[in-house]
Amino acid sequence: MDSENTPQADTFPLGDDSIQIIDVPPLDLSIYSLTPDEAEFFKAATGINDDNMLRAHILRAQEEAYKVAPYPCIYDFAFVRMWITKLPVYQDILDIGRERLGAVFLDLGCCFSVDSRRLAFDGILACAIVSSDIKTEFLESSHLLFRTPNDTWAGHSVSGDLLDSEMLSVAPVMRGSKVGSPPDLSTLMSLNPLHGHCSPSMPRVSRTYSPKSNNYIWHASKKEEGNVTTVFGSTKLSSFCHSPESWTELWDGIVFEKGEVEVKVNAWPVVVAQTSIDFTTWSVKRL
DSSP states (O other): OOGGGSOSEEEEEETTEEEEEESOOOOOGGGOOOOHHHHHHHHHHHOOOOHHHHHHHHHHHHHHHHHHOOOHHHHTTGGGSOGGGGSTTHHHHHHHHHHSTTOBEEEETOTTTHHHHHHHHTTOOGGGEEEEESOHHHHHHHHHHHTOOGGGOOOEEEEOOTTSTTTSOOOOOOOSSOOOOOOOGGGOSSSGGGTTTBOOSSHHHHTTSOTTOEEEEEEEEOSSSEEEEEEETTEEEEEEEOOHHHHHHHHBTTTBOTTSEEEEEEEEEEEETTEEEEEEEEEEEEO
16 A cells, blocks of 8 residues: 555544554555455455455455554454454354344444444344444445445444443443333434343443343453553554453443353454454353
């Protein structure tokens, strides 16, 4: 990619603070690769069967998204990896979507909405999927990547900051079996109308969603909870990471009362943004 098209700095919000990435590294085309499963999916989803044409198309989508926000996950093609399919509970997610009446799948921090698109590819009704990101442009990038004009994708999108109560307010943990019918997802302007209707993906969300929900996600972790520093370009990013044990204790005993949920956590080492860290996949199931 042309260096003149590479953003030199990007500032993005992080709670009440913000982080600025400086001296953003230019995109490295040699990093691009697809596994056979990834290639099969993207060929089917985009209608591009030629490997070279598909590569050029994905690189174009990557370049446009990198201009919006130069995140490491865009730089190193993490967005094509379809991490959701690697979750031990992925089949459970599909079963819920197919069998539970009124089930809503909420894809938070969706970026290109690849997980949402994969779920639809594997049989979940797109009209039951809501994708959300703080960057509105990422929701548009999804249409570029998957070659779907806004009116041809039945899924729904809502942009906003999850830490803003106007986007998502905090409410008590939902209990009981009846929460009523879900709202018309096409009318959503925030996530607040979804209280009691879909699976959470973080403690703030878990206090607002379905008493029958199941929660699945992946994130960075440490063997012992504490801060971890990653390097991207000339920027050092420090963030707090839970250990598998502290993450389990958070959900089973703090967010929910002890014994209300079943928590499963799996971690393995990966290299992200020049830093070796543990990645965690986890699931929380209401009992």
